[in-house]
Amino acid sequence: MTADPTDEAAALVTDRLRAIGGIVFDLDGTLVLGDRRNHGLTPLPGALELTAALTARGLPWLTFTNGTTRTPEEYARTLRRIGFDLPDEAVLTPATSAVDHFLAMGHRSVLVLGGDGVKEPLRRAGIEVIEPKGKPEADAVLAGWYREFTMDDLEAACHAVLGGAALYSCSQSVFFATAEGRALGTSRVICAMISSVTGVTEQIVGKPSLIGLRCAAQRLDVAPQELAVVGDDPELEMAMARDAGALAIAVGTGIHPADRYTGLPPKHSPHLTVGGVGELLALLSTAG
Known part of the structure; x- marks a missing residue:
């Protein structure tokens, strides 16, 4: 869809663009691309220019990735090294919303199936x-x-869930x-095994859950319905935005x-x- 003023639907989108109070960007495939282990991140065309322009205009933005190979602070440092100008607080992961x-919910002890990217924010x-x-x-x-998941991990997790622990997926x-x-990805595969054994269905703390989007909205100090979600x-991202x-x-x-x-x-x-x-930069400029 383009911002053609003769197109009623496009005009409505232009009105929505004009009214947004903040933007939540996906990371992989939206702002950057990396390898299968989420390393070697490279900015996608226009990503640096767009985010710099948003900062200059005072329109708040952040990036929310479902990746948990790093802590949010490590992701932020990596993004700064490849040219993005953003503070640590502008990167969220499912560990952020999980906290x-x-x-x-009063959960004070959590069995973690993951690395330090998940564990450190909780600690x-x-x-x-x-x-x-x-x-x-x-x-x-x-x-x-x-990816290091083992049968011993599965057994321990199942015992915890059968003992009353709630099951969550990043x-x-x-x-x-x-x-x-x-x-x-790995979270879905792991949760499928645990759910199959225990009969307990996982809750999602990352995208597309409203747990995740409410966390992002709070960080931006913007109501969820006033956000644009790009992914x-x-x-x-589309389901999360529509739901909110x-x-x-x-x-x-x-x-x-x-297409x-x-x-x-x-x-x-x-x-x-x-x-x-x-x-997006041209569209946002057109929308004023």
Whole structure:
């Protein structure tokens, strides 16, 4: 969809663009691309220019990745090294929203299936991190990026869940975008095994959950419905934006080309589709 003023739908999108109070960007496939282990990140065309222009205009933005290979601070340092001008607070991961949710729910001990990218934010918030060994007791089990997953991990996690721990997933997406094409995530695979054994269904703390978007909205000090959410996945960013009443903007630089977004059900459809984030700068300028 373009911002043609003769097109009523496009005019409505232009009005929405004019009214947004902040932007939540996906990372992989939207602002950057990396390898299958989420390393070697490279800015996508227009990403540096767009984010710099938003900062200059005073329009707040952040990036929310479902990746948990790094802590939010490590992601921020990596992004600064490749040219993005952003503070640590402008990067969120599912560990960030998990902390907010766990504290609100009273979860004080969490068995973590993942690395330091998941564990460190919890520890800094005063949440006890339980290792997946033996028959542990915990308030919750949280699955993140964890390719080292073993049968011993599975057994420990199942004992914790059968003992009453709530089950959480950082991401239930099957794939994420890399420079080498689609790569398989781990959280969904891990939770599928635990759920199959225990009969307990996971809750998502990353995208597309409203737990995640409310966390982002709070960081930006903007109501969720006043946000624009920019991403490459109909089932993640588009669904999250639609669920919250935010503006959904799809890019064609990630796991789906731009024409993939046509004909989707309303809950997964973007309000606006662009080839890449570089096109947004002109549209935002047009919208004023």
